[in-house]
Amino acid sequence: EWFSSMEQIIDLVRHESLLAPTLQNYIKAKMEILLKLKTYGDELSEIADKVSANKEEYIIHPINQYHLIKRFATQWTEVNQLLDRFNRTGKKTDFIKNATRLFPKEEDIKGSAEGILRIQDTYNLNTSDIAEGNISGEKGHNSLKKLTTDECYHIGKAAFNGGLYDPCTHWMQFSLQRFEEGKQNFSKAHAEEYLQLCKMVSICWAIVATKAQISSDDKSYKFSANSKFPKVCRGDVKIVSKTQSQMDQLKYYIKNYLYIGYILNIKMIQQPSFPRISRNMWERKLHCYLHTNNGNPWLMFNPVKVEELWDSPHIVQFYDVITSAEVDKIKKLAKPRLFRAIHFEDKEDSEVFQKAAYRITKVSWLNDTSGPVIAKLTRRISEITGLSMNTTEELQVANYGVGGEYPPHLDVASDDHRKRMYDHPDGERIATFLIYLSEVEEGGGTAFVRAGVAAKPIKGSAVFWYNMYPSGDIDIRTFHGACPVIIGNKWASNKWIRELGESFHRQCKLDRNA
Numbered sequence: 001e002w003f004s005s006m007e008q009i010i011d012l013v014r015h016e017s018l019l020a021p022t023l024q025n026y027i028k029a030k031m032e033i034l035l036k037l038k039t040y041g042d043e044l045s046e047i048a049d050k051v052s053a054n055k056e057e058y059i060i061h062p063i064n065q066y067h068l069i070k071r072f073a074t075q076w077t078e079v080n081q082l083l084d085r086f087n088r089t090g091k092k093t094d095f096i097k098n099a100t101r102l103f104p105k106e107e108d109i110k111g112s113a114e115g116i117l118r119i120q121d122t123y124n125l126n127t128s129d130i131a132e133g134n135i136s137g138e139k140g141h142n143s144l145k146k147l148t149t150d151e152c153y154h155i156g157k158a159a160f161n162g163g164l165y166d167p168c169t170h171w172m173q174f175s176l177q178r179f180e181e182g183k184q185n186f187s188k189a190h191a192e193e194y195l196q197l198c199k200m201v202s203i204c205w206a207i208v209a210t211k212a213q214i215s216s217d218d219k220s221y222k223f224s225a226n227s228k229f230p231k232v233c234r235g236d237v238k239i240v241s242k243t244q245s246q247m248d249q250l251k252y253y254i255k256n257y258l259y260i261g262y263i264l265n266i267k268m269i270q271q272p273s274f275p276r277i278s279r280n281m282w283e284r285k286l287h288c289y290l291h292t293n294n295g296n297p298w299l300m301f302n303p304v305k306v307e308e309l310w311d312s313p314h315i316v317q318f319y320d321v322i323t324s325a326e327v328d329k330i331k332k333l334a335k336p337r338l339f340r341a342i343h344f345e346d347k348e349d350s351e352v353f354q355k356a357a358y359r360i361t362k363v364s365w366l367n368d369t370s371g372p373v374i375a376k377l378t379r380r381i382s383e384i385t386g387l388s389m390n391t392t393e394e395l396q397v398a399n400y401g402v403g404g405e406y407p408p409h410l411d412v413a414s415d416d417h418r419k420r421m422y423d424h425p426d427g428e429r430i431a432t433f434l435i436y437l438s439e440v441e442e443g444g445g446t447a448f449v450r451a452g453v454a455a456k457p458i459k460g461s462a463v464f465w466y467n468m469y470p471s472g473d474i475d476i477r478t479f480h481g482a483c484p485v486i487i488g489n490k491w492a493s494n495k496w497i498r499e500l501g502e503s504f505h506r507q508c509k510l511d512r513n514a
């Protein structure tokens with residue numbers, strides 16, 4: 001799977017740069033053979049035409065006989081050899097063939113189409129701009145090629161399958177506007193049918209939403225205008241009959257949405273989404289200062305630059321916590337160990353680790369013995385934060401993929417989950433130290449959606465916050481997520497610090513929620 005990490009997409013570029021010249025050499029070699037074949041072909045056809053025009057005369061002459069035999073022994077034999085060479089695949093094509101096994105597949109096309117849709121949805125971009133390859137606002141990063149009408153239709157389909165009905169409508173309308181009879185691989189009727197289905201869903205959605213709003217106890221949190229179709233409706237009604245046409249299935253599916261919406265009385269928003277955010281989300285309200293962590297000897301001579309992003313909850317961004325050379329070392333250690341982010345899925349009777357479909361990133365874990373650079377980083381975090389780092393997790397290094405995001409979440413497990421499966425011996429994740437290992441040209445910020453502030457990924461800087469009040473209660477104001485990357489290759493790294501080891505390093509306050 002290729003779309004979930006930008007590093008792999010870079011690998012694809014490398015593969016393409018190796019494969020393209022190989023293919024060119026192969027074509028050149030084949031063309032040479034074809035040219036030779038053509039010379040023989042022209043010559044031999046000319047003779048054959050002449051011979052058959054005067055067959056009897058030709059055959060009786062011994063020199064003609066000789067020539068005929070000679071032609072077969074030489075020219076026709078050579079033609080045969082050339083044909084063999086032309087049909088043989090050879091080392092070069094074997095290389096391409098072997099590489100084919102690793103080529104991106106249908107699911108990668110789908111995954112990257114979903115990436116484009118995530119970017120569109122979050123940053124509220126125009127369908128026509130995206131189709132023109134203009135995804136990055138004023139900065140002028142235009143794609144090499146525009147999207148074809150067929151590609152637009154396929155993105156519309158991906159939107160539908162991902163439950164994004166408004167975007168599906170836009171992409172289908174756009175594909176129909178551009179539709180040219182005979183030039184497209186999809187039928188107008190299918191695109192129109194998708195439009196109809198989206199309309200049906202939006203009516204159904206409105207009914208479900210109204211009902212949910214009436215029955216919900218915490219409307220503002222559980223239901224917002226931007227919330228997506230409830231996952232509970234999407235995931236639980238997969239009825240696939242082999243006898244029905246694809247469209248009939250879809251209609252059936254939608255009828256079930258409505259039905260399920262009623263009977264479940266809708267538990268809204270299991271998977272929160274970002275509010276629509278602008279590309280310039282880096283409003284700063286507070287101030288910057290130099291930090292010595294109350295006179296830590298290491299920091300006295302080399303204080304850390306701090307930018308206060310938010311006061312309550314207190315969220316700060318430290319600058320230059322790690323050098324560029326150290327960043328390179330960490331990436332080098334992490335890259336071979338990257339795997340698709342997984343999460344703990346709470347199934348009926350069993351609890352299993354699953355690929356996190358919503359988290360488009362590959363991660364790897366490094367501990368202090370993975371390399372001196374990691375141990376040094378742990379010490380540095382301790383100096384800066386004043387925490388002991390006695391109970392921390394390994395360093396999680398993440399590389400994001402196409403439109404890579406991590407929807408809003410808390411870094412601590414919510415209460416009911418916690419009771420059952422997060423009984424960690426070291427307690428909860430008291431604090432998060434999130435280090436940016438790259439710049440991101442556009443998008444990719446860390447948005448604290450409740451506080452209303454976003455941190456900009458700046459290479460070598462780190463965002464730090466406490467996920468819990470000093471009392472040990474979870475601070476839900478720290479709800480945050482990684483916004484989809486628009487342009488860039490985002491690397492970020494989490495160091496999660498757990499409660500137990502910090503018992504004597506973070507004092508309780510008199511006010512429970514101070």
Ligand SMILES: O=C(O)CCC(=O)C(=O)O
Pocket residue numbers: 406411434444445446480481482483492494
């Ligand atoms: O990468 C980011 O900006 C945030 C990631 C995050 O919140 C997490 O991994 O828990």
Ligand SMILES: [Fe+2]
Pocket residue numbers: 409410411480
């Ligand atoms: Fe997080």
